[in-house]
Amino acid sequence: xxxxxxxxxxxxxxxxxxxxxxxxxxxxxxxxxxxxxxxxxxxxxxxxxxxxxxxxxxxxxxxxxxxxxxxxxxxxxxxxxxxxxxxxxxxxxxxxxxxxxxxxxxxxxxxxxxxxxxxxxxxxxxxxxxxxxxxxxxxxxxxxxxxxxxxxxxxxxxxxxxxxxxxxxxxxxxxxxxxxxxxxxxxxxxxxxxxxxxxxxxxxxxxxxxxxxxx
Numbered sequence: 001x002x003x004x005x006x007x008x009x010x011x012x013x014x015x016x017x018x019x020x021x022x023x024x025x026x027x028x029x030x031x032x033x034x035x036x037x038x039x040x041x042x043x044x045x046x047x048x049x050x051x052x053x054x055x056x057x058x059x060x061x062x063x064x065x066x067x068x069x070x071x072x073x074x075x076x077x078x079x080x081x082x083x084x085x086x087x088x089x090x091x092x093x094x095x096x097x098x099x100x101x102x103x104x105x106x107x108x109x110x111x112x113x114x115x116x117x118x119x120x121x122x123x124x125x126x127x128x129x130x131x132x133x134x135x136x137x138x139x140x141x142x143x144x145x146x147x148x149x150x151x152x153x154x155x156x157x158x159x160x161x162x163x164x165x166x167x168x169x170x171x172x173x174x175x176x177x178x179x180x181x182x183x184x185x186x187x188x189x190x191x192x193x194x195x196x197x198x199x200x201x202x203x204x205x206x207x208x209x210x211x212x213x214x215x
Contacts (some may be wrong), residue, residue, distance in 0.1 A: 013203050013204075013205075013208040013209050013210060014132055014133060014208045014210070015101075015102050015105050015106055015107050015108065015133055016107045016108070016133055016135050016199065016202055016203070016208075017098060017102060017107075017108050017110060017120075017130065017133040017134050017135065018042075018107065018108065018109050018110065018135045018137065018199065019110045019112060019117050019120055019134065019135065019136045019137065020032060020109070020110070020111055020112075020137050020139060020195075021112060021113060021114050021116075021117040021136070021137070021138055021139070021179070022138065022139040022140055022185075023114075023140060023147060023165075023168070023169035023172045023173055024087075024113075024151070024165045024168065024169060025147055025150045025151040025154060025165065025169075026139050026140050026141060026147065026150075026169075026185065027139055027141070027150070027185050027188075027191065028111050028139050029111060030188060030191075031139060031188075031191050031192065031195060032044060032109055032111045034188060034191075034192045035109060035192065035195060035196075036109065038192070038196075039107075041106070041107060042106070042107045042108075042109055043101050043106045043107070043108055043109065044108070044109045044110075044111070045093055045094075045097040045098050045101070045108050045109065045110045045111075046060065046061070046062070046063060046064060046097055047063055047064070047091055047092060047093045047094075047097070047111075047112065048063065048064040048065075048066050048071060048074070048080075048090075048091065048092045048093075048094065049063045049064070049065060049066070049089060049090065049091045049092075050065075050066060050067065050068050050071050050089050050090040050091075051065075051089035052065070053065055064094075068090065071083075071090045071092065074092065074094075075092070079092075079094055079095060079096075080092035080093055080094060080095065081093045081094070081095045081097075081098055081099075081119075081120060081123060082112065082116040082117075082119035082120050082123070083116070083119075084112075084113060084115040084116045084119070086113050086115070087161070087164065087165070087168075091112070091113065091116065093110060093112060093116065093120075098110065099129075102129065102133055107199075108133075113172075114138075114172045114175045117136060117178075117179070118175075118178065120134070121134070121136065121178075132207070132208065135180060135181070135198070135199070135202050136178075136179040136180045136181065137179060137180070137181045137182075137183060137195065137198060138175070138176040138178075138179040138181070138182050138183070139183045139185055139191065140173050140176065140182075140183075140184060140185060141184075141185045142184050142185070142186075144166065144169060144170065144173075147166070147169055148162075148166055151165060151166070181198050183195065183198075
């Protein structure tokens with residue numbers, strides 16, 4: 001019996017800009033870490049923030065930690081693809097972090113809040129390259145009670161901060177209809193499986209393929 005022929009290689013496609021958003025404590029950072037560990041062809045866009053580093057966070061890997069005056073200077077210079085004020089701290093994604101990597105053919109993973117995702121979608125509406133690359137995903141636990149439990153386990157917020165985050169989460173969870181995909185979080189493994197399914201489907205979109213039928 002002749003062995004089955006090897007599968008044909010997947011056709012080349014244009015790179016993806018994968019935006020993952022979630023309420024604070026929703027699990028987007030864990031999901032991004034899992035994706036990057038399993039997919040070396042993917043790279044993460046490192047964002048700037050004015051908040052201090054949390055335990056274990058490293059400059060240039062997790063965030064670029066900068067002062068408020070430097071952040072303001074970069075906003076005035078138009079250096080950010082998106083920027084937002086979240087829980088009294090500023091966050092912004094440098095344009096170079098995204099555009100340079102896309103131009104090199106790398107899939108870019110962008111872990112940002114709902115407000116930042118809305119700005120990226122707005123920018124993509126006026127930029128054909130961004131629009132072609134963009135994939136938006138909203139991740140959320142099934143209930144606010146589960147979200148509260150996750151935030152309490154994280155242990156990084158005061159009671160007042162926790163109440164503020166939960167209040168914001170009530171608003172943010174209502175924004176899921178503005179995203180292309182919704183993942184209702186269950187387990188880390190299942191969230192990852194669903195995210196990989198989304199990415200595989202997006203890579204097979206005819207509008208992204210560089211496939212040409214040979215003789």
